[in-house]
Amino acid sequence: MTKRLKYQSGDFFKIKFINSFSYGRVLSSPLMAFYDKTYTEDQPLDVICKANIAFKIWINDEAIVSGRWPIIGHIHLDVSLLSIPKFFKQDPISRKLYTYENGIESPASIDECMGLEKAAVWAPKHVEERLESFFLGKKSKYMLMVNFIKP
Known part of the structure; x- marks a missing residue:
């Protein structure tokens, strides 16, 4: 039996x-930043902390507990990372x-949902593809799948 991390x-x-790597951070599971x-060389945590956050989403933690995304260190969360983002949902x-x-669902317009992440739990391979697309300046095929459909 494999030990879960x-x-x-x-x-x-x-x-x-393939030729580089990036970093993420556990916020409040399943929310990750x-x-x-x-990077092509390992970075100290204080350097990583200075980078901007590309996005915060809910993820299936299998990549972390299996070791696919290894834990490299820990720093207590800064207050700026404690706020939980607003998401959108579509019936x-x-x-x-x-x-x-914060667990409350409210009716919304398209304008209110623009720029929000869809309330979904992402699989590790989809997050990896999304990040690679982000770094290449391309649209992620998985982002296209979770965008809302005009009512």
């Missing part, structure tokens, strides 16, 4: 690509839009 809020993890820089049948914040 443990993690906690404030942990940093490394995401490997992903940094907007790639697949009625196509009505909602915002989702």
Whole structure:
């Protein structure tokens, strides 16, 4: 039986690509933050912390507990990282839009949902593809799949 690795809020993890890698951070599981820089050499945590966050999303933690995204260190979360973002949801049948914040769902317009992440739990391979697309300046095929459909 494979041992599942443990993690906690404030942990940093490394995401490997073919010729580079990037970093992410555990916020409050399943919410994770992903940094907007790639590297070819390991970076100290204080350097990683200075990078901007590309996005915050909910993820399936399998990549962390399996070691696919290894934990590389820990720093307590800065207060700026403690705020939980607002997400949007869309009913697949009625196509009505909602915002989702702190467990509360509220009806919303397209304008209110613009720029928000869809309330979804991402699989590791989809996050990796999204990050690679982000770094290449391309649109992620998975981002296109989670965008809302106009009501």
